[in-house]
Amino acid sequence: MRGYILRRLLLLIPNVFILATSIFFLMRVVPGDAAIALNLTGDGTILSWEAVEQTRENLGLNDPIWIQYGRWMGNMLKGDLGYSPLRQLNVSEIILAKAEVTFLLAFLAVIWGVLFSIPLGIIAALKRGSWIDQLIRTFSVGGLSVPNFWLGILILLMLVHWFKWSPPIFQTDFLDDPLNQMKRLIWPSVAIGISFAAIATRLIRSTMLEVLNQDYVRTARAKGLHRNRVILRHAAPNAILPVLTLSSLLFAGLLGGAVVLENLFALPGMGQQIVNAIGTRDTVLVQGIVVTLGVLVMLWNLVIDLLYVVVDPRIKLD
Amino acid sequence: MPLLEVKNLKTHFFSDDAITKAVDGVSYNVEAGETVALVGESGCGKSVSSLSVMQLIPQPPGKIVDGEIIFGGQNLLELDREAMRRKRGREIAMIFQEPMTSLNPVISIETQLTEAMTLQLGITPKEAHTRAVELLDRVGIPEPDVRIKQYPHVFSGGMRQRVMVAMALSCEPKLIIADEPTTALDVTIQAQILDLMQDLAKERDMALLIITHNLGVVARYADRINIMYAGRIIERGTCKDIFADPRHPYTLGLLESIPRLDQPKGSKLIPIQGQPPNLSDLPPGCSFQPRCRFAQDKCSVEYPDITDLRNNHSSACWEVNNFKAIVESGVSK
Structure with missing residues (x-):
């Protein structure tokens, strides 16, 4: 290892x-x-x-x-x-000060994606053909077709106009005041995460349908296990494996989404910084940020490969 | 009273343009502690009839449309989902055909073995662990205390089927249904697994229902045999009756198509002509008549009832009583 x-x-x-x-x-x-x-x-x-x-x-x-x-x-x-x-x-120094926001945005987007897609995908597969399934599939097609910057604007307008909500203005260090930082990041990360959730939901629905027909699911039922245990312990872990792959494929795109949404929500991250730097032809800064984002994507892929080993005992790295 | 009594079971599969009558009026019974075989070729409905007993038919498209499944005096088809769940594993356990895919690849052998015990027997995880190690040892897995921690992918097919046997035994059920338990295994392993199952069933006084297409398996292990064709049972009797005195042309065909040591050297095997019928479009009258050497006009009009000859040897053929004479006279189509 x-x-x-x-x-x-x-x-x-x-x-x-x-x-x-x-x-x-x-x-x-x-x-x-x-x-x-x-x-x-x-x-x-x-x-x-x-x-x-x-x-x-x-x-x-x-x-x-x-x-x-x-x-x-x-x-x-x-x-x-x-x-x-x-x-x-x-x-x-600039990157160290700004990387946290960008990384947290992309990371939270993955978290939202996983939190939405796993239950939705599983429910859609179990209720295949019902109105719930239709609803979830409509959501996932919608989530796929809505660009995240537009969704970001929509969320921002709705929050401000109807709920009189505005994000905290001052940036704090995540470790000093996580709540304040979360308040700033939650909505832009949702806007980024929706498209990931949409793709992952479709993926989980189809793999779940496949897994439910597997012999080992029948074995689990033949043992007299409760329906919930059959679904959550025996079927679901096999169905969500492909989401790991998906998250490593889409992580670069999520970082790209973070660049756009940071500008929209006025978040001081690398995305805002790079747009600024391109405008002023601050080439050294642009290069530095691009390399950093690249390294983040590569490290994320490594983490996902290591996670595979934890989730699937058949995979050995050495 | 038999342990399991299946009466006039009908399990059909519904699709947009057809109804497939996979099981169409099957009756058989299993006494406590005995070994019964359900024999037939692929697609004759033998697996569906056993999955119906467990109510593990995929629904939809499948549905049990008629019949009774009486187990220990209770009609299983009248139980609610929760009551039926408690029967599975605890009173009726099942062993499946494909050991390579029947175990969950991402769950350890230990969890897969113990989860049913802690749930169905209400014992602690520690007790379940001890029992699981004993069971693995009993089914012939070396170093059970080490191997129990491993995952299915490091086990060979035969070893996995031993684990499946251990799993089926774990809650001490009264009946084990083995659906083609050795079909996917090497010939050398087949006999080991069957011997093991037979010994364990005898030892614990469990009944065994073996579903197979292999008459060789049946001859050695079964007390009684039911032969199935196109969703129905066409002949049943003791092992001796079926092999020495077959009373249905399909049974005769099956026996003639396997090589025997007592046949003269050079004699040819006689295959059964034609193909098994499409279960969603059965021929009129007897389902076997298009392939039958001895078919008469009557056969394509009406399906013969299954008739008792003597001591529970019965057959569903119009010529059940003078079957021998007909075969000897060599009337052929």
Whole structure:
């Protein structure tokens, strides 16, 4: 087990390298650079082109692209993600301050997805063809077709307009005041989680129908077990295994959803930060955030693979 | 009074365009402590008739439309769901055909063995564990205290079927229904499992209902035999009656189609011609008549009632009384 985790962590290195290289050159294709943003006056005009040129020289933006690439990669190897001239902060400090919100949003979205989809999928399978099944299937098709930013706007408007609810304005550390943080995160994470819940519900419904016809479910009934135990202990664990796979496939998409919803709900996460950074061509910050998000996805996949071992005794990693 | 008495059982499967009469008026009984066989080819309704006793027929599409299943003096079909649940495992246990898929892959052997005991016998998990280890030891699983912690995927097919036998025995039922218990196993393992089941049933005075297509199994283990064809029982009798004096052309066909050691060298096996009928579209009259060597006009008009010959040897054939003469005269279609 320990050997497997170590091997998987070593595999992160080439993956991160490829990701970092791609985002570096992608950002160089985008016109404009941070020097312009640094030399804007209050009304949006450029101070002077000489000053811009001077800033470029100072930031090393005039160096050949290979030199810039080598410098950034070299620093990354030392664990230094670079310095944001616009924000006058180290990129790693910015990310450390913002990663929590983004990760919690995506993680909560998975939790909502699981909490909704498991009971709904199981009930739909058990009541196959009934009005409950129809209702659940309508929900899941609806959840699949509604884009999360629109759902986010809808939730926000409804809460504010009808329930006079507004999220706490001040950000606190999750560990200091989890309740306050949850109040801020709950609705945007629901908006992200709905699409995951919708897909997972459909998946669980179909696997559950399959599992209910398996011989071992008949064996469990032949033993005289209660209906609930047959369903929850014997059938359900086999039916929810594919949801694990689904969550590892969709996690990147959920992080993408977090980027959008953070902007909508004015949450200070990496998503808000990256949109901002792209606007001001803060390339070093964009690269840093993309690499971090990439690593989060890779680590999530590792966690899911380890969870498989816990849930399914047939799977051995070594 | 017999332990189990199935009377005129009819289990049909309903689909949009057809009714499949998987079991269509089957009657048989099992006395306490005896071994009874239900024999027939694939699709003749023998499994459905045993699943009907347990009320494990998938509903819909299946439905028990008529008949009585009397077990220990009680009609099981009149019990409510909870009362029937308490019978399963506790009084009637079942062993299935496919040991590879009959155990839950994500639950340990220990849990699968003990959960029924703690529920049905009301014993503590610790007592159930002790009993489970004893049972595994009794059914021939080496190192039972180690293996009980494992999961089904590390067991071979024969070992899994031994676990299934242990599971069936665990609540000391009065009747064990074994539905093709050895069909999926290697020939070398088949006899071991059957011997084991027979010994255990004798030891604990349990009745055994073996569902099989294999007459060889029947000859060695069953006290009495019921032969099924197309949803009905067409002949029944003691093992000796059936093998020495078959009174139905289908039974005769089954016996002629298996090789025997006492046959002269080089003699050919005689297969039964044709295909088993479609259960949703049965031929008129006797279901076997399109394949029968001795069929007469009468056979395609009316289904013959099952008639008693002597000592419970009965057959559903118009020529039940002069069957021997007809066979010897070699009248063929």
